[in-house]
């Protein structure tokens with residue numbers, strides 16, 4: 001486990017890696033380690049898997065939803081700054097689908113406000129000036145089966161802060177510090193078996209990311225102008241954890257998805273407008289871009305073993321459904 005933690009920390013330029021049982025656990029423990037709790041508010045992009053927003057709720061704090069930008073599908077520095085108020089205690093910044101957030105701009109805009117980077121999808125991606133996983137007080141990774149590197153289930157907190165790392169280690173292990181139970185906490189440990197799986201896959205990470213980028217380039221070349229694609233900020237690099245497309249107006253997304261599946265293409269829903277989920281029933285937030293992407297987005301198949309000809313086939317099938 002320590003070898004896996006050290007290897008991931010080295011890859012992301014961090015002092016500490018604290019392996020945990022999931023990406024969701026990583027987010028929950030990070031908020032706890034930064035002492036976010038009742039009365040606090042936390043900035044959180046409105047487009048995502050629900051984990052970051054749910055983690056804020058579980059901490060007893062209030063979610064301040066922030067919309068995403070139309071090309072990169074991440075929350076901008078301006079939007080985060082504008083949403084901030086006097087109760088804001090932290091900001092969660094997501095590298096959406098592996099696409100790097102504009103880290104420098106966000107750091108400048110938020111000043112001393114603690115940042116938790118949700119890099120669940122972004123291992124192997126890079127900002128203009130460093131790897132994803134290096135932004136803010138704590139960065140969180142996921143090793144869920146759909147992620148670039150998987151341990152079955154698993155996650156990791158990355159930090160440069162010795163005290164935060166100690167708290168995270170204590171919080172993942174029943175609140176024990178030096179054999180003494182100092183706070184009431186749960187068990188969020190990663191197993192040694194999972195860590196061994198992760199360590200082995202780390203050897204192949206560069207090849208996996210390279211292949212994903214190659215496949216994504218083929219998709220982009222073929223689909224540019226026909227659907228909206230996620231843009232990567234200049235000087236940054238995505239690992240293409242997910243190849244998302246936004247369908248043009250006039251197409252029923254769910255019907256397109258069904259037809260793709262009927263024709264053998266395993267596409268999926270892209271993401272969620274979290275403020276619209278049952279878990280946030282009663283929220284009157286209006287996040288037009290998150291709602292647009294959640295309603296019209298599809299994830300197309302992309303995996304390292306995929307052949308170029310299979311990308312052509314998916315593109316042909318999608319075109320057939322859209323034009324047929």
Ligand SMILES: Cc1ncc(COP(=O)(O)O)c(C=O)c1O
Nearest residue numbers: 022023024049051120142143144
């Ligand atoms: C942006 C984001 N954050 C957090 C998570 C949660 O990770 P896990 O499934 O390992 O709990 C996910 C999972 O898909 C995610 O996409």
